[in-house]
Amino acid sequence: MVIKTLPVPSTKPPGNNPLASKRRPLHSLSASCPPDNRLEQHHLPDAADLRRMCIITKTDLNRIYDNLDRRQRDKDAVRQEIERKKEMADRSAQITKQWPNTIIGARERKIEMKKIRDQEDEDKRKVVDLEEEKLAAERRREHIEKAKQLQYYQTDRVRTFHSALLFTEVLKERDLQLEMKKRIEKMRETDENEEHQRYQEAQNEFYKAEQEKMERKLKDQENLAKYHRAQMDQRKSQFVQEKQQDLKEGDEYRRLAEQYSLEQFELDRFKKLTQKDVKSMYDKALEDKRTVKQMEEALDEEEDDELRVYAEAKKKMARLRREKEVQAHQEKQEARDHMIGYLGSLQKRAESDNDAQIFRAQAQREAKELREKQEKFEKQQKMQESIRKHRFETTKRREVEREMEEREDVEIRRKKAEADRLFLLYQQEKDKQRHEDALVTSQYHLKQAQERKDRQRDMKASELEEVLLDKHMNEVEKQQYQDYTGRVIAYMDENGRNTYPMRRAVADEVQRFDQLNQGINKAESQTNENGEKKPGSQDKKSLEETKKHLGFQWDIPNK
Structure with a gap:
């Protein structure tokens, strides 16, 4: 049996306490640990409280420990299983690594064979690249040679020679053209004879054709005359027929004219009858109109009577209106007269009040003038007092300022004397530094003169x-030019060209080469003479002149 000490249970109800719900399974783990609800206390000999103790078996304790260590044991088991599988996989890989009939072995063989093929392809590509590089170098060399040749052709002397070559070709072309011209003239003479013969034949044929044409024309004229x-x-015959037709038409027109005149006469007679009827109807309408007019005049007379009555009533109303206006004007005039009388009484009353106001105003003005005079006198007294005070302060301030100016003058003279002393020292240092700089400059200029000579x-x-x-290059160019022109002239001679212009151009260029060589030899001799001249008194004299030109008018001490 094992004894475990448990914490004191809480006296609060377990309904809202989450810890109580967690502790409850612990009490239920042991059947021999029922809750003790008795009020009396029981203590062991070592003063331990039995209510705070629980007795559990070893099996329960082991089960509790197992529950606590279960997660760690599971992790260890999983790790051991993984290590075991990994070890088995490594052992299997070591065993099957050398087997040739496995998928991995076949894959390895394929990879090795692919590497071998890739290496062979790479070697072939390298060989091809090397060959292509050689071919590209050869092409590059050819292009360079071609470019050099084109550049050589663009030089003045070669262009001059090519101009002579072109002139040679032109001469050859001219000879060919002259020969062609002679052939053409000969052929033209032959053609003229043949042409004259053909012309005679054509002329005869033309005369025959013209004669036949005249005969056909005469026949055509005869046929035309017959037609x-x-x-x-x-x-x-057609004119006779038309004349007869015109006579018939004239008879018909005459008959139609007579018929038309008859119809026109009947129409005029009908119009006259119709006009009489219209006139009677018009007279009747006028009679009706006069009757209507008489009736309207009667109605107008009745309306005039009514208008006269209305006019009399209107005049009466106008008379009454004028009477009312006169009465209103009289009332207004009476009111105006009453107002004028009232205003007159008010004016008289105001005149009596104005006298009293004038007296009061005079008294106030006199009092105001007296008060202003008093204030003016007091103001003048204050102003005089302030003037005296200002004069005293100004005099005192001027004395103080004069004393300060005297002290400042003394200080300025002292500072000026100190500044003059410092300036004198500065000038002495400056002269010393200038002398040292002149020495350094003179040495530097001498060094420059020597470097210039070198x-x-x-x-x-x-x-x-x-x-x-230049002499060597001139010789090389001359030899190259002579080789090129010699080959071209020989080729032209073989083909029957006139090479005189080309030989003339070559002779001129060779003469220029010789002149250039003479100039180069002359320059070489002058350079040798200048280079072999030994330094002497002239160099010393030139050095002295150089010193003077550089501005060294003083003697430089030798250290």
Whole structure:
């Protein structure tokens, strides 16, 4: 048996306490630990409270420990299983690694074979690339040679030679054209004879054709005359027929005119009868109109009587209106007279009040003038007092300012003397520094003069090298030019061209080469003479002149 001490249970009801619901299963784990609800206390010999103790078996305790360590045991079991499977997989891989009849082995063989094929392809590509590179280099060399050749062709002397070559071709073309011209003239003479013969034959044929044409024309004229005579006969017969037709139509027109005149007479007679009827109807209408007018006049007379009555009533109303207006005017006049009398009485009363107001105003004005005089006197007294005070303060301030100015003058003279002393020291230091700078500058200028002489010597040497190089290049160009022109002239001679312009151009260019070589030799000799000249008194004199030109008018001490 194992004894465990438990915490004191809470006296609160377990309904709202979540811990109580968690503790309840712990009490239910042991059947031998019923809750003790007795009020008396029982203590063990070691003063332990039995109500705070619970007795459980070893099985229950082991089960509790198992429940607590179950998660860790599960993790350990899973890890051990993973390690076991991994170890088995590694062992299996080691065993099957060398087997040739497995999928992995076949894959490895394929990979190895693919690597071998890739390596062979790479070697082939390298060989092809090397060949292509050689071919590209050869093409590049050809292009460079072609570019050099084109560039050589663009030089002045080669262009001059090509101009002579073109002139040679032109001469050859001119000879060919002259020969062609002679052939053409010969052919033209032959053609003229043949043409004259053909012209004679054509002329004879033309005369024959013209004669046949005249004969056909005469026949056509005879046929036309016959046709015209037939037409004249036809027109005569047609004229007779038309004349007879006109006579018939004239008779018909005359008959129709007589019929029209008869119908017109009947129509006029009918119009006259109709006019009489219209006149009678018009007279009747006028009679009716006069009757209506008489009736309207009677009605107008009746209306005039009514209007006269209305006019009399209107006049009466106007008379009454005028009487009312006169009465209203009289009433207004009476009211105006009453108002004028009232205003007159008010004016008289106001005049009596004005006298009293004038007296009061005079008294007030006199009092005001007296008060203003008193204020003016007091103001003048205050102003005089302030003027005296200001004069005293101004005098005192001027004395103080004069004393301050005297002290400032003394201080300024002292500072000026100190500044003059410092300026004198500064000028002395400046003169000393200027002298040192002049020494440094003179040394630097001498060094520059020596460096200039060295540069001139180097330039002369480089000029000599350039002259020699130009001479060599001139010889090479001359030889190259002669080779090229010789081959071209030989080819033209073989083809029967006139090579005189080309030989003339080559001779001129060779002469220019010789002149250029003479100039180069002359420049070389001058350069050698200048380079072999030894330094002497002239150099010393030039150095002294250089010093003077640089502004060194004083003697430089030798240290």
